[in-house]
Amino acid sequence: MSSINMSLLFQGVARGAPATAPLRIVLLPGEALRIPRARATIRVLSGTAWLTSEGEDIILCSGQCLSVATSKEPPVISGIGSEAVLFELR
Helix, strand or coil: CEECCCHHHHCCCCCCCCCCCCEEEEECCCEEEECCCCCCEEEEEECEEEEEECCEEEEEECCCEEECCCCCCCCEEEECCCCCEEEEEC
């Protein structure tokens, strides 16, 4: 599984959108992403996501969302299966 370092993107570099706008991300099969603490809500728009937060595994399907604002460690998200997962962070 590969890990993506998107720290500059999360800091708003060259996004061209207000800092309060949701950030939409697509993860291809085999990719994982550590969610920065500045983003508190994850909403899956398409596909199925596997989220690991504080030792707990959570499955989110299209249309579901989860608040991770109280997590002490940044959660990690990846897709499940052979489909890409599209989600947004707020």
